[in-house]
Amino acid sequence: MPQFENLIHGRSSITIDQAHKLRELVADWQLLSDLSFADLILWVPIRKDMKMWPTGHVAVAHIRPTTAATVFTNDVIGDEVTWGAKARVDEALSSGEIVRDSEAELFGELMIKEEAVPVHFDGNVIAVITRHRNAELMRSPSRLELNYREIAHCLYRMVAEGSFPYKDAGSLFEPVPRVGDGLIRLDVNGVISFASPNARSAFSRMGWKNEIENHKLGEVAEAVAKNSPNPHEEGIRT
Structure with missing residues (x-):
């Protein structure tokens, strides 16, 4: 620059x-x-x-x-x-x-x-x-x-x-996060208080079929990871 x-x-x-x-x-x-x-x-x-x-x-x-x-x-x-x-x-x-x-x-x-x-x-x-x-x-x-x-x-x-x-x-963060890709807002306990439409779609594509708000992000991510056929690491719950 x-x-x-x-x-x-x-x-x-x-x-x-x-x-x-x-x-x-x-x-x-x-x-x-x-x-x-x-x-x-x-x-x-x-x-x-x-x-x-x-x-x-x-x-x-x-x-x-x-x-x-x-x-x-x-x-x-x-x-x-x-x-x-x-x-x-x-x-x-x-x-x-x-x-x-x-x-x-x-x-x-x-x-x-x-x-x-x-x-x-x-x-x-x-x-x-x-x-x-x-x-x-x-x-x-x-x-x-x-x-x-x-x-x-x-x-x-x-x-x-x-x-x-x-x-x-x-x-x-590489690349830099983009709001349009999907945004999730958490409360102090890690519970999802708001998820944008693109965020909902992203988790739906990963296998999450329920309402995503009012769930802990760590629990949602853990459930998605367990259902994924790809290798994943444990210990992602918050």
């Missing part, structure tokens, strides 16, 4: 470790974009030293959702804004807190809601993600859409806490 590297190191005081954190985030954030039905832009503060007050922000990365139409038809990477031009980005960077749903604003022909999420690393806010979504699409959300959004909110909180993405997650 030469453009990403040039923008980070050419316009900001981001360190090598901080840049690595941002690369890990960008490698995983298609999941965030798809779950929240939103375009995401990653902004880093423009300053020569971490002790200096930023003069503005530069957009170093942008991702479009595969679950909804994009908000931005043009490339925004490389765009710069002065301090004060994007109040929510300024506030998220300064406070270290998520700046939640704003009032929808007209952008072109769309009414767009914007949120700002601080990216924490080693006790510092090193960047801000802005989330841009079409307000018209979420007036009567389905159960699937509600679950997607709730999971997205949890992940954004983890970003703000510095716990997402997981360290070296790129080596753990």
